[in-house]
Amino acid sequence: AITLSSALTAYLRLGFVMEASDLFDGMTENERDGVSWTAMISGYVQNGLYGQALKLFVKMLGSSVRPDSFTLSSVVSACAGLACVEIGKAIHAQAMAIGFQSDLLVSSALLNMYAKCGEVGDSWVLFELMRVRNVVSWNAMITGFAQNGRDMDAIVLYEKMLQSHIKPDDITFVGVLSACGHERLLDEGLRYFHSISELHGMAPSPDHYACIINLLGHFGKLEQAMELIMSMPNKPN
């Protein structure tokens, strides 16, 4: 079963979804354990086949294998991909009923799902209710605000994140810099951009550069934008 799951995952990582689903369909009931069900479901999600993921989840519910937090977070992610808050809410209720009310993975996925569905207020309620938060939960909330035009809330939350001594990562800065971009906050954007290396000891990613180049462009500072592109340590994409 482990060998089959490994092959399944390999196919899905390479984007060979058909090959993976053929393999999965050919597996016996015994070979299909929780890991292979979840690998197949999350593989569909990662390849953008959200409806397929949900269909397979329903099939899983009819099997003898129970979903765990890995499975549920992937299924919630499928709802986010579909921006379908109705199914998302149903799965939310189900997850609460079977004991995942304070699960970090499921909560982060739900928070993201509500934000993607435009219900960022619900995301915030969930975020505040979470007993344990990690960088993913903070990122999901920050980018959720930014994606819903609540850019100042995103920036304020980032500052709270620092005060909470949670170490930001690449994704955090994408959220913060894009919020600055929406609000045309050039000075703040530059400040956060420089803080990536100077305060946090990280190398800015091409995405971080893109955010700042975009901001400079909106201010007509094309020479400065060009200079920044030329100064990029990696090849600009």
Added chain:
RNA sequence: UGGGAUGAGGCAC
């Protein structure tokens, strides 16, 4: 190393 949750800008539509 058998499976997970969070990602920007732009162009076109």
